[in-house]
Amino acid sequence: MSVTQPQLSDARLSLEGRVATLTLDRHDVRNALTGTALVDDIVAVADWVNACDAVSVLVITGAGSAFSAGGNVKDMAQRGGDFAGDVAEVAERYRRGIQRIPLALQGVEVPIIAAVNGPAIGAGFDLANMADLRIASHKAKFGETFLNLGIIPGDGGAWFLQRLIGYQRAFELTLSGRVIDADQAREYGIVLEVTEPEALMARVGELAGHIAAQPPKATRLTKRLMKMGGRMELPDFLDLCATFQGMCHNEPEHLDAVNAMLEKMAKK
Template sequence: MTDPVLWQQEGHVLRLVMNRPETRNALGSVEELDHFVSLLRRAQADRALRAVVLTGAGQAFAAGGNVKDMREKNGLFGGSPREMRDTYRRTVQTLAQALRNLEVPVIAAVNGPAIGQGCGLACLADIRIAAASAKFAVSFLKLGLVPGDGGAYILPRLIGQARAAQMFFTGEVIDAPTARDWGLVAKVVADDVLLDEAMAMARAIAAQPPDVLRLTKRLLREGERAPYETVLELSAAFQAMAQHTEDHREAIDAFFEKRPGEFAGR
């Protein structure tokens, strides 16, 4: 059996490809989710990585949970309520936390439908680029379920409470231009150039001073939840740290010498 998520590294950029096209990349089993988490932990530990592109194989980004398993009460959907809660915490929610807490920037290259948990995964990225054929929905209610992956926290922060409520309460599918207009995705591109666009952006990100890049992402994350005064304090501390790096000196030298900087993460 092929791996449910592929690790494809090119220099400082990692491409993670959800690789179950026959199920529209529904990561339904405990083993598949555990594998995905293990790759994210590997990425977190790899200081050479500077950017991640997340995408799906085939015609879909990710279709969410396995409805067949729901009907047959297998995998994530088996056991008592207590057992199901514990399984959800250990798998779906552990995956969501590992992706959200990744220190390097993540770009979701949404190559097709991103439905349910699949939409949640896309929302956990820092930047979303959508193919023209991409579609988004959080259709948990249509299956008699609540969003169990933290989407009720993330989606309103991306598109606002009213539009998030509309998506959750109706289960409606929105197309890529609507997702762009609502601020869910940064840009929409032709299907055949999606991965090229995402990789180009990832390489541009990876060209930045890597340690300071991680600090910048941390500030953005803290800015989502911390008081303004706390973010100011962190900004002052991080700025002092940044100004004592070799990469800062290299950036200043490159600026005056009118050349690209060469950053080593020191």
Template structure:
């Protein structure tokens, strides 16, 4: 039985719920990383999955790192190389796995997303915030840096100047400021958060699985690719898409003026 992550599936939709509300759903000092990696591998292997919602139980989305674990790392018994290894084999594996998951991921931010919790939300494709949500790139307040990829992720979402302001001050943003800064795409009342996330997921899952996965992969590659390279990859992906049964069904459904029926 899972200690941290609840995995629920409703047809093409998977809901992942972080479930250590008493500790505000931390990502370290527990089994969070291996459970996330196992869930991501399960989603990769299930081609029927077309969308994922990630959320947290309790008053926080994710509090980031466990402070007690940070205190342990500061002791003389733990070397710099040990800490480096812990990051590379721990939270950084989660960053790469979640960011590269081919299925679209919606972060339903139900409360505080702090430090690595904010970066976790930034690993997702879309962020919806409850009106009580709060966000902070707060590593500087503990005298450390974003060791989980936040320095790469956050500027690509809010821009370099705003990312620098968040990272250099550690200041908290409320949900409305996060919306104004494009950190989230919408803010909804707390009681309506999962309904809004499910509605958005439904608009995604109605489309063909191959098309959704290839589109996300193409967008990921476009982040750091040259235009000519992305165009070449687009031609390859399009050739694959044209030969799928889903494409044939979508075309037939359009011509027949009916909803497509994807396998």
């Protein structure tokens, strides 16, 4: 089903060859997620991707020098914007604001690749960790820096980071608040690959294109299985696999893929 692209305020969206690219476009504030319309833009794109059969991969990147600086520190200093009010007001603003991002991205049915072009700090780091894959430029830096400002990862970052690299390493990064470079992030397993800055989008495009060339319905089901595998007991999971496999065997794309492989084998 083809669905009209959403109208975005602070980001740009393109679709080419089944790969959708969302570019955070508030480089004037280093793509901060608070004090901008980026929360609404990200959530709108997540909903659109799920409804649009023409999309098989979502790439998220940043315009300018940063991937995302996370929260707007100037607003924090002034107790303004998303950070104004008493405990109940701030909590409600988080629920209606930045916490919509992890819920939306966790529900995206296609693979998400974060192309981390520059610093990903605080909530920006957490945004990158909400993707399935991360490819970073050598200019990227990563930091779970909330405690340095006397706050906690209010956007769910502590949930994502420990599942990505394990509790002990995630605990150390979160409690120290230290910033690491792209090579160290690769060593820790945060990013899959590190590229030269000028090669980042080409490499992400190559990876995204390869995934997007896979049968699209089976790709969505495979991601769903990967997400559910971490929270289900094996017998229940295998029941789900059997059902999903039955669905795949009855899809035309399965027969197309099998015939294409037989033709390729016949040519050898």
